[in-house]
Amino acid sequence: MSKTIKKLKELIKLYQISAFFVLTYLITWFLLLPYMLTGDEQAYGILVMFGIFGPAFANIIVSRIIRPVPSDHKPTFKYLIFLITWIIATVIFTFNVKTTSEIESPIAIIFYAVVGLLPAFVLASVFSKFPEVRKSLSSLLKPKGSLWLYILALLFAPAIKIFSIPISNLLGLEVISEPDQVLGLSQLVGLIVISFLYGFFFTGGLNEETGWTGFALPRLQNRYSPFITSIILWFFWILWHMPMQISGFWNPELDSFIRALIGTFFARFIFTWLYNKTNGSILPAIILHASANVSFVFLPVTHVHMILEAVITIFIIIKAKMWEKLPPDSQATYIISDGNHPARHSVE
Numbered sequence: 001m002s003k004t005i006k007k008l009k010e011l012i013k014l015y016q017i018s019a020f021f022v023l024t025y026l027i028t029w030f031l032l033l034p035y036m037l038t039g040d041e042q043a044y045g046i047l048v049m050f051g052i053f054g055p056a057f058a059n060i061i062v063s064r065i066i067r068p069v070p071s072d073h074k075p076t077f078k079y080l081i082f083l084i085t086w087i088i089a090t091v092i093f094t095f096n097v098k099t100t101s102e103i104e105s106p107i108a109i110i111f112y113a114v115v116g117l118l119p120a121f122v123l124a125s126v127f128s129k130f131p132e133v134r135k136s137l138s139s140l141l142k143p144k145g146s147l148w149l150y151i152l153a154l155l156f157a158p159a160i161k162i163f164s165i166p167i168s169n170l171l172g173l174e175v176i177s178e179p180d181q182v183l184g185l186s187q188l189v190g191l192i193v194i195s196f197l198y199g200f201f202f203t204g205g206l207n208e209e210t211g212w213t214g215f216a217l218p219r220l221q222n223r224y225s226p227f228i229t230s231i232i233l234w235f236f237w238i239l240w241h242m243p244m245q246i247s248g249f250w251n252p253e254l255d256s257f258i259r260a261l262i263g264t265f266f267a268r269f270i271f272t273w274l275y276n277k278t279n280g281s282i283l284p285a286i287i288l289h290a291s292a293n294v295s296f297v298f299l300p301v302t303h304v305h306m307i308l309e310a311v312i313t314i315f316i317i318i319k320a321k322m323w324e325k326l327p328p329d330s331q332a333t334y335i336i337s338d339g340n341h342p343a344r345h346s347v348e
Helices: 002-014 014-040 042-050 054-066 078-100 108-127 132-138 149-172 185-199 205-223 226-246 255-275 283-298 304-320
Strands: none
Touching: 002 014, 002 054, 002 108, 014 042, 014 054, 014 205, 014 226, 054 108, 054 132, 054 205, 054 255, 078 108, 078 185, 078 255, 108 132, 132 205, 132 283, 149 255, 149 304, 185 205, 185 283, 205 226, 205 255, 205 283, 226 255, 255 283, 255 304
């Protein structure tokens, strides 16, 4: 058994990207299976929440296997960060449930607290004793790059949608879908903040982009251009969502699913561009993902916004020359080191 495990670990070290994708799918699809078979969200909701953290968990697991020897690093703030994040995440999850459902069970807070452990574990892993895990997640708390890129990540999706509304009206085009709720300004702002933080911690942010952007992206860019890398990541990103789509958890209607395919295709290039512009920071991707999710809830969907997103993405691709491979010294590509002599190797 020990020889089999040792051989498996060596294969994971050699095929890091493949190992990441396989492990991500195994974690997510296995934990979502009971919900897919029964449709009982209350009974299996906690498994769903653990499942959608598959990309983050796969990053941490594979990173530990890549460099399994703990360093002498002392995680001074690890437990403090874990506790603070756990409390904040539990509060955010609680408020989100109360604003989006009618669950009133007093014991539900136990479920919320358990789910709050997930982002707390991921964020506290920034101080992991395993150096490869720290390397992969460090930009969560030590972001790199210009501030304006983080502001852009926050405002990109809602700005396009807001700007598309008067253009759609001017052209006499009907919106594809309208927000369900009509609320007062103060209530609306509160819901937007809660929804954004919920997306940041639970649905698209820490749970996804720590894997797609934090682990897979820099390794793919070791071999491919940002353009090809973005297409590859988009494919595996969508494939990961398929059980959620089949079970009605994610864009269940055909037209919304097709729009999601198109929208996520162009969005993946923006994720890649932000990561590269910030010299390998995960945080802008997390912010953009959470902000985009919020904009779909609170802003109208129009044909114009989809066109604008495509035009802007194509402009960025051309401006950044994303068809060219990044230079060897780029901080946005993954470099394997033997501990003494850093060198670039194939990771696939």
